[in-house]
Amino acid sequence: MGVGGNFWDLLKPYARAEGFDFLRNKRVAVDLSYWIVQQETALKGQIRNPHIRLTFFRTINLFSKFGAFPVFVTDGTASPLKSQARIARFFRASGIDLSSLPVAEEGISIERNKAFQKCEKECVELLELLGVPVLKAKGEAEALCAQLNREGLVDACITSDSDAFLFGANCVIKNMLPNSNEPFECYHMSDIESGLGLRRNQLISISLLVGNDHNLTGVPGIGIETAVRFVKSFSDDEILYRLREIGGGDLQDFQHDVNLDSSLIPSSDESPRKTKVPHCSICGHPGSKKAHLKFACQYCSATANEGCIKKPLGFKCNCSPCDLDNKEKEQKRNENWKLKVCRRIASEKNFRNNEITEMYLNKQQQYDGDYHLSWENPKIDMIVDYLAYYQHWEPSYTRQRMFPMLSTIFLRDVASNSKDQLLGGQYEFDSIQRVKTRFGHQLYVINWKKPTREMSNVICIPSEDSDTEQELGIADESTDLLDEPDSPQIHVKEGCSFLSTEEDMVLVQNAFPEKVSQFLRDKELKESRSRRKRPMKSENSESPEGVQLSITSFYRSSKVPCHEKPEESETGCPKISADTSRERDKVPIRNYSKSVRRKLLFD
Numbered sequence: 001m002g003v004g005g006n007f008w009d010l011l012k013p014y015a016r017a018e019g020f021d022f023l024r025n026k027r028v029a030v031d032l033s034y035w036i037v038q039q040e041t042a043l044k045g046q047i048r049n050p051h052i053r054l055t056f057f058r059t060i061n062l063f064s065k066f067g068a069f070p071v072f073v074t075d076g077t078a079s080p081l082k083s084q085a086r087i088a089r090f091f092r093a094s095g096i097d098l099s100s101l102p103v104a105e106e107g108i109s110i111e112r113n114k115a116f117q118k119c120e121k122e123c124v125e126l127l128e129l130l131g132v133p134v135l136k137a138k139g140e141a142e143a144l145c146a147q148l149n150r151e152g153l154v155d156a157c158i159t160s161d162s163d164a165f166l167f168g169a170n171c172v173i174k175n176m177l178p179n180s181n182e183p184f185e186c187y188h189m190s191d192i193e194s195g196l197g198l199r200r201n202q203l204i205s206i207s208l209l210v211g212n213d214h215n216l217t218g219v220p221g222i223g224i225e226t227a228v229r230f231v232k233s234f235s236d237d238e239i240l241y242r243l244r245e246i247g248g249g250d251l252q253d254f255q256h257d258v259n260l261d262s263s264l265i266p267s268s269d270e271s272p273r274k275t276k277v278p279h280c281s282i283c284g285h286p287g288s289k290k291a292h293l294k295f296a297c298q299y300c301s302a303t304a305n306e307g308c309i310k311k312p313l314g315f316k317c318n319c320s321p322c323d324l325d326n327k328e329k330e331q332k333r334n335e336n337w338k339l340k341v342c343r344r345i346a347s348e349k350n351f352r353n354n355e356i357t358e359m360y361l362n363k364q365q366q367y368d369g370d371y372h373l374s375w376e377n378p379k380i381d382m383i384v385d386y387l388a389y390y391q392h393w394e395p396s397y398t399r400q401r402m403f404p405m406l407s408t409i410f411l412r413d414v415a416s417n418s419k420d421q422l423l424g425g426q427y428e429f430d431s432i433q434r435v436k437t438r439f440g441h442q443l444y445v446i447n448w449k450k451p452t453r454e455m456s457n458v459i460c461i462p463s464e465d466s467d468t469e470q471e472l473g474i475a476d477e478s479t480d481l482l483d484e485p486d487s488p489q490i491h492v493k494e495g496c497s498f499l500s501t502e503e504d505m506v507l508v509q510n511a512f513p514e515k516v517s518q519f520l521r522d523k524e525l526k527e528s529r530s531r532r533k534r535p536m537k538s539e540n541s542e543s544p545e546g547v548q549l550s551i552t553s554f555y556r557s558s559k560v561p562c563h564e565k566p567e568e569s570e571t572g573c574p575k576i577s578a579d580t581s582r583e584r585d586k587v588p589i590r591n592y593s594k595s596v597r598r599k600l601l602f603d
Helices: 007-014 032-043 050-064 080-094 114-129 141-150 189-196 200-210 224-232 239-247 252-262 289-294 320-346 353-360 380-390 395-415 452-457 468-472 505-511 513-533 578-586 594-602
Strands: 016-018 027-031 069-074 134-136 156-158 171-176 184-188 428-438 441-451 489-493 496-504
Touching (some): 007 184, 027 032, 050 069, 141 156, 184 189, 224 320, 239 353, 395 441, 395 505, 505 513
Parallel strands (some): 027 069
Antiparallel strands (some): 489 496
């Protein structure tokens, strides 16, 4: 959840839609609980173990499609305040009266339900088999994600909890849409500061007023707009100190500061104008009505003989006395509004801002030990057995779906001069098939070669009569929700089997520069040959660069122009000589009109 009061709607105008290369060669921290809750909510009961399937496919996508280095973070022991909020959220979702809400004992935390813990444990086991680092936070997972991002250990966080900004995150990815030109909905703290004018302490103050994961209600009667307006009236350095004073019921210092602020604008007694300047009831400008009936005032555009112009509806005078008066009234309205909000905050008995503020400011480290982030090679055989047990998948299906991730890891290893082999040496880099553009992003289609005699026990396509996918519901599942990657294409040529995958062009260039150079030379040679085979365009058909030909020039008429009228015979019909008939036979049939060609062919 994070911050209440539709906080994400407040940040939505400042979101960026990032492209495919945004996470290329970057580290990203993933809040694992976000994925589990999202998938269980969307597809619970429809398929077998959706949390395992989502974690498997999304991890492969992060590696192969986006080229990222993911780091997964799990929740630790929740604070007592979070435990109380969980109880309240459960009562609210169950329709139970919150007046009977039990109070959590001081210092005692309430763990998540056993079903969630089971899902989290199964996902962690799968991620460890995939060779991905998994960290367990002391408290909130988004707090550790934000700390990793703030300290520069990762470049972004993937979470839907908006309080990641309160913990100090600089870049948060809220949504992932793999099948899109711009798959990431990304929020940068710098954009929020420049757009909204709110910094970290001010965001923390807003969460204290509208509610958060540790205090669901916040201050009753204060919404997101009121909170933003109130927080903006203080600087980022002083807002938390002010809230601490107001929450303790100390309003004297605040009223004293309000009086100091109001003294900056001179009051009516201190103003050089001691009496109120009369205004004309006709035009609304300074002066008397009697005088304005005879002569027009200096503010009106009418001539002296016509008098003043009648003021429009809702007219406001902008003379200096009225302007000063309006400023004084606006100042008083702001003072009264501030005092009203402060009294509402002071009247809230459970305004526990000190504990929540210290939690958001990360007074303590969120992880025990050193951050040792390392990515290992996946344990393929154990992953095959794991998914066969939990998902009932065939080994060939699992290996086929894993292959894009394995090929990406292999290219990275080759680029770093490693001697690791792809699938134990069973596949090798063969050639670059072509360049493919997908969602505006260019990729190389790579052919991986393997002898046919060894293919039977590694990767194969399930037969059409196999009912494995139908039994598991694979064919009926939503690709968008499951983020299922594209499976590699399999084909056999000259006694050898090939797998085709889509790989990043820069990664292939770093791993196999000679193959890329050969592919580019062959591509250039093919293009030059095709240019030679193309017929030369006539001078009339050529148009200046950037100028579009007319429709009659672009589509030339196939009719033969007739300049001379043929001689008529005695019967009145056109006379066709033998020479004309012979000349007509010499003309290619394509030069005739469509109706003439049809008659010549079928009559």
